[in-house]
Amino acid sequence: MQADALSGGFANAPIDAAHAFRHIMQVMAQPGRIETVTGGTPPAPLSQAAGIVLLTLCDPETPVFLAPSRDTQAVRDWITFHTGAPFSGAAEAAFAVGTWDELSGLPFPIGTAEYPDRSTTLIVECDALSNTGATLRGPGIKDSATLSLPETAAFQANAKLFPLGLDHFLTAGDQVAALPRTTKVS
Amino acid sequence: MTDYNFAYLDEQTKRMIRRAILKGLAIPGYQVPFASREMPMPYGWGTGGVQVSAAVLMPEDTFKVIDQGADDTTNAVSIRRFFQKTAGVAVTEATAKASVIQTRHRIPEEDLREDQILVYQVPIPEPLRFLEPSEVETRKMHSLEEYGLMHVKLYEDISQHGAIATAYAYPVKVEGRYVMDPSPIPKFDNPKLEMAAIQLFGAGREQRIYAVPPYSKVVSLDFEDFPFEASKADHPCDLCGATDSYLDELIVDDDGGRLFMCSDTDYCQGRRAAGHVGAQGVPIEEDAA
Numbered sequence: 001m002q003a004d005a006l007s008g009g010f011a012n013a014p015i016d017a018a019h020a021f022r023h024i025m026q027v028m029a030q031p032g033r034i035e036t037v038t039g040g041t042p043p044a045p046l047s048q049a050a051g052i053v054l055l056t057l058c059d060p061e062t063p064v065f066l067a068p069s070r071d072t073q074a075v076r077d078w079i080t081f082h083t084g085a086p087f088s089g090a091a092e093a094a095f096a097v098g099t100w101d102e103l104s105g106l107p108f109p110i111g112t113a114e115y116p117d118r119s120t121t122l123i124v125e126c127d128a129l130s131n132t133g134a135t136l137r138g139p140g141i142k143d144s145a146t147l148s149l150p151e152t153a154a155f156q157a158n159a160k161l162f163p164l165g166l167d168h169f170l171t172a173g174d175q176v177a178a179l180p181r182t183t184k185v186s
Numbered sequence: 187m188t189d190y191n192f193a194y195l196d197e198q199t200k201r202m203i204r205r206a207i208l209k210g211l212a213i214p215g216y217q218v219p220f221a222s223r224e225m226p227m228p229y230g231w232g233t234g235g236v237q238v239s240a241a242v243l244m245p246e247d248t249f250k251v252i253d254q255g256a257d258d259t260t261n262a263v264s265i266r267r268f269f270q271k272t273a274g275v276a277v278t279e280a281t282a283k284a285s286v287i288q289t290r291h292r293i294p295e296e297d298l299r300e301d302q303i304l305v306y307q308v309p310i311p312e313p314l315r316f317l318e319p320s321e322v323e324t325r326k327m328h329s330l331e332e333y334g335l336m337h338v339k340l341y342e343d344i345s346q347h348g349a350i351a352t353a354y355a356y357p358v359k360v361e362g363r364y365v366m367d368p369s370p371i372p373k374f375d376n377p378k379l380e381m382a383a384i385q386l387f388g389a390g391r392e393q394r395i396y397a398v399p400p401y402s403k404v405v406s407l408d409f410e411d412f413p414f415e416a417s418k419a420d421h422p423c424d425l426c427g428a429t430d431s432y433l434d435e436l437i438v439d440d441d442g443g444r445l446f447m448c449s450d451t452d453y454c455q456g457r458r459a460a461g462h463v464g465a466q467g468v469p470i471e472e473d474a475a
Contacts, residue, residue, distance in 0.1 A: 114329045
């Protein structure tokens with residue numbers, strides 16, 4: 001393990017995690033909203049926002065799937081040291097990190113009819129996030145919102161699975177947005 | 187304060203609760219199981235709401251707690267003090283000044299904003315529980331969207347009483363999918379469930395968390411010929427004269443004297459401070475003297 005893995009976590013875990021979670025909850029509750037998160041610095045190629053989502057939500061109970069572009073020894077060491085989360089294949093993952101090209105189409109669990117919450121949360125690494133592009137409607141959105149999405153067809157198909165389906169965080173740099181399964185994309 | 191971890195709970199517990207909150211927001215109205223912890227208060231005193239608040243609070247927050255609308259009851263005062271001590275947050279009784287509001291059995295009269303969070307204390311999260319005692323069965327009913335039993339219950343209300351007699355914990359359907367117990371709020375509050383704030387529900391003993399994102403569609407169950415009606419005591423507030431607020435009826439002497447007053451104490455106080463006086467009220471300056 002390299003010494004780099006030991007740094008870049010939350011300096012004051014209870015406070016930093018509380019701040020990060022409030023932003024993370026707000027973006028999940030209001031799809032299309034973009035928030036900036038700070039407090040952690042993961043090793044490249046993991047974005048700061050993706051790293052902070054992992055720091056805030058992952059622990060030994062949540063298997064993490066790393067897509068090939070994010071699956072480096074430095075990233076593995078950092079996640080292991082700071083969260084203790086085990087690594088898994090797509091089919092067992094509670095969280096998954098990667099670009100949209102890598103993650104779309106993989107066999108992530110979408111929950112069961114009786115436990116729709118047992119589905120993977122994807123952390124989709126994007127080049128940039130902006131309030132342009134696809135139109136979003138659904139719970140958490142007053143009339144409509146717009147968000148730059150990597151594509152629309154897959155998210156439309158995911159919304160049709162409701163109440164099953166995947167939930168997504170979109171991350172770029174220190175910015176995070178979310179797209180839960182309830183959002184109708186057009 | 188430094189004797190406690192921030193907001194009392196340990197970090198791993200908060201992460202587990204936070205994950206449940208996010209899945210709850212992603213599936214509005216669905217009850218997410220969570221590993222509820224023992225809290226330093228008895229079940230029934232808001233252990234679920236306290237755990238949700240602990241997972242949500244930041245040091246910069248201003249926290250308000252109401253019990254049946256009132257800021258000054260035992261339950262509200264002790265929970266407020268609990269987070270003052272363990273999280274060091276500022277507290278307030280003013281609805282507009284609060285960023286996080288924990289509530290037992292009421293929604294504040296004042297409209298909430300997008301930057302506010304409303305945390306409900308829930309005793310029995312399963313709306314079908316009194317109709318079907320088995321968790322295995324109710325879970326299956328939710329998965330199949332089989333809510334006929336609930337409509338039979340409302341129908342029986344009508345056949346026995348001539349109207350839907352359910353006055354609190356009135357079942358709602360969220361975003362056209364899950365039937366949800368809005369916690370024992372009076373049905374007067376049901377229309378307010380469609381709001382700008384994030385609503386989180388915590389049931390400690392029953393180990394369930396659920397949520398309603400802002401602007402979600404929340405429909406009270408009813409029939410075409412017996413539409414839902416938000417009801418309250420047909421009386422203005424005797425202290426502030428409000429005609430649009432939910433009222434408590436108090437017996438004030440041994441001769442059966444009665445007084446109706448707003449259950450939302452902050453709303454009533456605000457109106458009285460603005461100069462409104464009800465039938466049995468006195469201007470607020472004289473009251474203080």
